[in-house]
Amino acid sequence: MRKVLLALTMLVIVRTSYAQKVAQAYQHWYTYFGTVKMNSKWAIPFDIQGRIRDGISDKGQLLIRGGLQYSLTKQDQVLLGYAFVPTYNNVSGTWLPEHRIFQQYIRKAKTIDMTHRVRLEQRWVSQPSAPGSVHAIGDWKYGNRARYFNRTQLPLNKTPFYVALQDEIFLNLWGNDISNLFFDQNRFLAAFGYQFNSNLKADIGYMNQYLQTGSGAKSMNHILHFSVFQTINL
Secondary structure (H helix, E strand, C coil): CHHHHHHHHHHHHHHHHHHCCCEEEEEEEEEEEEEEECCCCEEEEEEEEEEEECCCCCCEEEEEEEEEEEECCCCEEEEEEEEECCEEECCCCEEECEEEEEEEEEEECCCCEEEEEEEEEEEEEEEECCCCCCCCEEEEEEEEEEEEEEEEEEECCCCCEEEEEEEEEEEECCCCCCCCCCEEEEEEEEEEEEEEECCEEEEEEEEEEEEECCCCCEEEEEEEEEEEEEEEEC
């Protein structure tokens, strides 16, 4: 536990030092992750996320995502899914949709509460139309993206409370009109949570999101991140 906290402290120091070189912003993310278990093999994971920019009243992004999951073993799952992601564009003053199809593989450790996830995404991202146009969408761009996610949950002295540490890196792949740069973004989260029962938990924490746009511009979001996780057994 001490080694984990030391590594976390060093990572925050490095990121804070580097953050002075990039644009800064503040956001709130409110997320619900649900899993409907149909039987021991099949499940429907889904999540709904509201991502709000610069205060509770400003627009940001909505994410609605779901898929069909099959358990190969108790530790291994594969999934095919779809996501709808409308994002508010400050320049055009309109909501621009994104459609994603994705495939993923999840591996859960046996001895500790750790999850590895690899996800491949096929993305169709709408672009704003020219000023004065009667249509909000001017064009669409397609891109392939890979994501690697790791989350570790550490219980606190055999109580319902826990600390969660997670990181996810996003990489642009071949045939990408959205961005020709390999690195897309990285998200690091440190959260404090409570396990209500075996099927329900919630946590709140700080997320650091470092992004690189297709033009090469870099930015960093400091995010208050609140999550609810629920499993529904049919």
